[in-house]
Amino acid sequence: MQFKISKELLAQIEQLIHSKNDSELEVLLNDLHHADIAEIFDELEIEEATYIFKILDSEITAEILPELEDDIREKILQGLSAKEIAEELDELDTDDAADIIAELSQSKKEEVISELEDVEHAKDIVDLLRYNEDTAGGLMGKELVKVNENWNVLTCVKEMRIQAEYVTRVHSIYVVDDENRLKGRLSLKDLLTTSTKTPISEVYIKKVDSVKVDTLNTEVARIMQKY
Structure with missing residues (x-):
């Protein structure tokens, strides 16, 4: 059955956020596909979306990031530290990670790259950032x-x-x-x-x-x- 956001679901999520009931919030959202969670983020205030983002496991949030609208992703990333962003990118394929890093300021890019735990992954991302985004190099991933x-x-x-x-x-x-x-x-x-x-x-x-x-x-x- 195709997922649909209801007013009742949004109200439930907002109530759990405001009461800081993280455990129930995780149980509720962990059963949803990451694309559905990204759709929910579109309907929430950015502070609420960021709150959810920070309590979910990075394996889930890393999948959510590429699905978000550009402006929402930008605002969420602004609310994360370089280390928190790096934890997300460590879970992503190099092409998605490079796309997200490319949206950051130069100083934030350098901070995030320095926080990546996987050195080879970091090297591959930096390599992809050298290519123009409108070329095959800018589209490709390094995993094969x-x-x-x-x-x-x-x-x-x-x-x-x-x-x-x-x-x-x-x-x-x-x-x-x-x-x-x-x-x-x-x-x-x-x-x-x-x-x-x-x-x-x-x-x-x-x-x-x-x-x-x-x-x-x-x-x-x-x-x-x-x-």
Whole structure:
């Protein structure tokens, strides 16, 4: 059933906020999808939305942030410390994290980046911030699963398991050479039905559609729509 905000629900949430009944508020909201909570934020005063944001687990609030209207997200971020913002970004994929950091002032950006616990995650975010937001580089995320063309299937599966721990969604498996250059992509079906001793170079698909980091987003969209 599609979620709908009712006056009764909003009144209940506001009453729980004003009475500082955090435990019941968490129970009520934890059952909702993050997109629904973002929709509720649109209906609340910014102080109320910020209050809820601070009591929810960062795994939930990190999902809420990208869903918010720009002006609401900006106001909520203004009410958070650099450490609190960093805790949210540590939970996000690099592309979403970079988009949110880009909205901050230069001094706040530096503070937030210095507070990120995952050093590699911080490096990836900083790398993405170098690209123009209207290019492929500004759109992309750094999370991916990649394998070397010189590995065999067994090594490939072992390495994929390690990498997949840090990737939220695995849509494709990319094949690279020793210089980390894109060579093609790997079919999960081929991986599962091939002998573990078979070299990846014998089974990967060499045809792969790709763009450069400086390709304009309109061209990226055209290529994605076509292929």
